Amino acid sequence: MIVGMQAAEETDIPPNFVAQYKEPDVMRVLNPDGSVNEELHKWGPSISDKEVVSLLNHMILGRAVDRWAWMLHRQGRVKGTYGSYEGQEAVDIGAIYALRGEDWIAPSYRILGGLIMRGITLEEVFSKFFANSGDLEKGRNLPVEWGSRARGILSIGAPIGPHLIYAVGFAHALRYKKKDGVVMAFTGDGGTSTNGFHSALNFAGVFKTPNVFVIINNQYAISVPVSRQTAVTRLSIKAAAYGLVGVSVDGNDLLAMYKASKYAVERVRSGGAPFLLEAVTYRIGPHTTSDDPQTKYRPKEEVDRWRQLDPIARVKAYLLRSGAAAEGDFKAMEDEAEERIRAAIKAAEANPPPPAEELVRDVYSFTPWNLEEEFREIIGER
Amino acid sequence: MARAINQALREEMRRSEDVVVLGEDVGKKGGVFLVTEGLLDEFGPERVMDTPLSESGIIGFAMGLAMAGLRPVAEIQFVDFIYQGFEELINHVAKLRYRSGNEFASPLVVRAPYGPGVRVGLYHSQSPETYFIHTPGLIVVTPSSPYNAKGLLKAAVRGEDPVVFLEPKRVYWSPKEEVPDEDYVVELGKGRIAREGRDVTVITYGASVWDALKAADEVAGDISVEVIDLMTLWPLDINLVLSSVKKTGRLVVVHEAPRTLGLGAEISALVAEKAVEYLAAPVIRVTGPDVPTAPISLEDLYVPNTARIKSGVMRAMKY
Ligand SMILES: Cc1ncc(C[n+]2csc(CCOP(=O)(O)OP(=O)(O)O)c2C)c(N)n1
Numbered sequence A: 001m002i003v004g005m006q007a008a009e010e011t012d013i014p015p016n017f018v019a020q021y022k023e024p025d026v027m028r029v030l031n032p033d034g035s036v037n038e039e040l041h042k043w044g045p046s047i048s049d050k051e052v053v054s055l056l057n058h059m060i061l062g063r064a065v066d067r068w069a070w071m072l073h074r075q076g077r078v079k080g081t082y083g084s085y086e087g088q089e090a091v092d093i094g095a096i097y098a099l100r101g102e103d104w105i106a107p108s109y110r111i112l113g114g115l116i117m118r119g120i121t122l123e124e125v126f127s128k129f130f131a132n133s134g135d136l137e138k139g140r141n142l143p144v145e146w147g148s149r150a151r152g153i154l155s156i157g158a159p160i161g162p163h164l165i166y167a168v169g170f171a172h173a174l175r176y177k178k179k180d181g182v183v184m185a186f187t188g189d190g191g192t193s194t195n196g197f198h199s200a201l202n203f204a205g206v207f208k209t210p211n212v213f214v215i216i217n218n219q220y221a222i223s224v225p226v227s228r229q230t231a232v233t234r235l236s237i238k239a240a241a242y243g244l245v246g247v248s249v250d251g252n253d254l255l256a257m258y259k260a261s262k263y264a265v266e267r268v269r270s271g272g273a274p275f276l277l278e279a280v281t282y283r284i285g286p287h288t289t290s291d292d293p294q295t296k297y298r299p300k301e302e303v304d305r306w307r308q309l310d311p312i313a314r315v316k317a318y319l320l321r322s323g324a325a326a327e328g329d330f331k332a333m334e335d336e337a338e339e340r341i342r343a344a345i346k347a348a349e350a351n352p353p354p355p356a357e358e359l360v361r362d363v364y365s366f367t368p369w370n371l372e373e374e375f376r377e378i379i380g381e382r
Numbered sequence B: 001m002a003r004a005i006n007q008a009l010r011e012e013m014r015r016s017e018d019v020v021v022l023g024e025d026v027g028k029k030g031g032v033f034l035v036t037e038g039l040l041d042e043f044g045p046e047r048v049m050d051t052p053l054s055e056s057g058i059i060g061f062a063m064g065l066a067m068a069g070l071r072p073v074a075e076i077q078f079v080d081f082i083y084q085g086f087e088e089l090i091n092h093v094a095k096l097r098y099r100s101g102n103e104f105a106s107p108l109v110v111r112a113p114y115g116p117g118v119r120v121g122l123y124h125s126q127s128p129e130t131y132f133i134h135t136p137g138l139i140v141v142t143p144s145s146p147y148n149a150k151g152l153l154k155a156a157v158r159g160e161d162p163v164v165f166l167e168p169k170r171v172y173w174s175p176k177e178e179v180p181d182e183d184y185v186v187e188l189g190k191g192r193i194a195r196e197g198r199d200v201t202v203i204t205y206g207a208s209v210w211d212a213l214k215a216a217d218e219v220a221g222d223i224s225v226e227v228i229d230l231m232t233l234w235p236l237d238i239n240l241v242l243s244s245v246k247k248t249g250r251l252v253v254v255h256e257a258p259r260t261l262g263l264g265a266e267i268s269a270l271v272a273e274k275a276v277e278y279l280a281a282p283v284i285r286v287t288g289p290d291v292p293t294a295p296i297s298l299e300d301l302y303v304p305n306t307a308r309i310k311s312g313v314m315r316a317m318k319y
């Protein structure tokens, strides 16, 4: 039984009668050694070294929060399951930096650094980890599921897929209300197998909604390799069948992620077809804190190979080459991240748990009789 | 219980080549709760299939396999994700025999961990058994212990009808119980008396059985509680329910699912219809509240614990 990831099948039917798709190259601007592809570097939206320094700061902060999350989870202080982030920082930080204030994000659960850049405070992050009253969502959801109206982040639940289609409806409504916003929706490679993904692409194509989809192809859905999600070689090919523009990007390359995303966002804003960006990256850590330490379903050498392509090291090398930053600056960023995180943990820990009444609030906009009655029984007031 | 289910799968796969396992991460990883651990090594990738991330795909594909004569056991990683396969399950798997005039059937098993108690929030804690009970054509099974889990799953795999097999994840690893290595089945459609008593009947299933037994223990000095473990939620073992209620005259139903239209509602109605003259008190329900499911922060308030079961028993007694 052969499964997964094949080149287009050759047949004897004259080729003009056969629907064709072309396998794209993966866009890479920044090489692992910090040098750039000059031609691509000149193409499209540009980004200054100063901006790159600030994005690096966010990547470093995101990675540090991830490290702390694991530590706190090991100590039993994080409630629920935490999903790892290390190695994917360039994807969401590059993509989300391309958005404007009026734009929206339909998040996936592995874009922590980008969400912090978008305005989620560190105290909120740790309050969510501790599932206490400092969490906007009242500690109800997993510590990796975010939603915040003020920051333009649509709420998601754990089931993978449906957020993609409501992100399309949301984008359509923005148009209807004559607003300029674009909705950027994230999913993993596993998510491309869901009905939500296919409905989303189809509706987006048909209604030409202002959407940019970002597939974070980190090669696995828990233990299942991407070759079990699709029989084609590049996930961006999926765009073709729905009338979207599909582009594959090196997800460990901050510059390529930013340039492709910025181009997509502005083009979609001005009425172009929706975009599907495939960010090719790798999940360095286990799937979540409940996953086993990975060697069961992927070879250690594979992880090591991807470590060589580390997105943070690449940006550092770039900045060192251009002279925009020195080693000492990186050290200062790391120290500052630690300091901010420690302070945030302290502040978050001071927040009390949500009051018991929150068990039965927000089910509706009001609290019906049965919930009042059940609550009284639960707390033994009858 | 996880290990007992693994054993049941292994034995059934050895017994018949038609039995295949499919789902997300069931292969190399052996499932997120390790229920399918080692099956890939023993039976190979044609019989232990990691699938794309699609519940509608998993259930629809399994239905096709079953129609063609295989005996698929499909895993839904958490029951909370089964809604993405609802069309396939509710409209096709469940209705196939009826709509085709018995020309076709899809005897498959859909296994899924369910229920609160491990603090993983709204989408890894749900108890949606009512949807399946309310769907004619589906058999709904919930084991409570390693022993009955093994026997029930083996019966489900060998049966002629689709079974939704809900595994209470709260008791996957404990309590432990000796499980015989030999082949045995626990008949579907039959409940068991988990503890005999005279004064009041507590009907429950899944993880709550253990809480009910503990509650029964704690009040044993004053009240003799009979605990019934349904095991098969539907079709209900009506004779067992009625004979116990006729004996004790008082009934408490306990489940983690929300109260409204939960199995407690149906049992209450059936008892009112068929044995009202035996009742000395109204039927009491001790259940999860009608909220979307256990929030991480307040999970302890959600789960009907021993204290709440005891207070339900007291209310039935004092009436
Ligand atoms: C509908 C649905 N089915 C199953 C799951 C369980 N699950 C959680 S994460 C995951 C893998 C997702 O993989 P991918 O989309 O590639 O994202 P990644 O975790 O790699 O970021 C699965 C199967 C889920 N959350 N939702």
Ligand SMILES: [Mg+2]
Pocket: A188, A189, A190, A216, A217, A218, A219, A220, A221, A222
């Ligand atoms: Mg993935």
